[in-house]
């Protein structure tokens with residue numbers, strides 16, 4: 001006959017036995033399963049160089065309505081810088097050049113290398129080969145335009161010493177622009193682009209390979225070039241004049257920089273962890 005107290009005693013024994021076997025079955029070093037915290041970016045330490053493409057004297061492309069590419073580059077770079085600073089990226093430097101194109105470029109790269117920054121982003125606005133341009137008169141001025149292509153494009157050089165990290169940032173940036181409904185232009189892969197034809201490295205995020213560019217090839221930091229839009233396209237030129245659109249691009253850059261910075265923190269942590 002099993003009494004109530006016997007029954008309770010046996011029950012307790014089985015419960016303890018079950019607990020012991022469960023503990024013994026688990027590996028000795030088992031830890032409770034927790035997701036490791038996502039790496040955080042220390043924005044105050046991250047140094048970004050924003051290179052403003054071209055110079056006031058040699059200003060690059062001329063827009064459909066007669067403004068210079070340099071002015072577009074400078075306006076957008078300032079908006080991006082402000083947005084980054086708001087997000088805590090206070091070590092954001094505008095890199096400005098003057099005078100002739102090539103000497104200015106060489107000087108800017110040497111200044112960038114002296115700063116040992118974490119990332120260089122060169123800001124440009126696009127045009128098209130002459131063959132695609134048409135003439136029109138805008139406010140009494142004879143100008144050229146092409147509405148055939150529109151959209152941004154992103155370039156990296158395989159010759160940059162930090163090619164993989166350049167590509168990583170370019171893909172982050174392309175992804176953030178896409179998330180805001182912006183489409184890259186696919187026309188750089190077309191044979192009609194001739195010497196300006198480029199290899200598309202990432203069809204999802206609109207990243208092209210452009211090895212020869214000095215501003216991408218020679219910096220010691222990861223380097224990426226953004227053609228923010230085609231300013232010979234009459235609609236896109238107007239779009240790029242709107243602060244709201246500039247802020248959208250600046251927001252995409254800031255998010256991409258934040259993610260890239262967090263990846264950088266992970267790299268640094270791994271590099272300094274004793275093995």
Ligand SMILES: [Zn+2]
Pocket residue numbers: 053054060061069124125
């Ligand atoms: Zn340019």
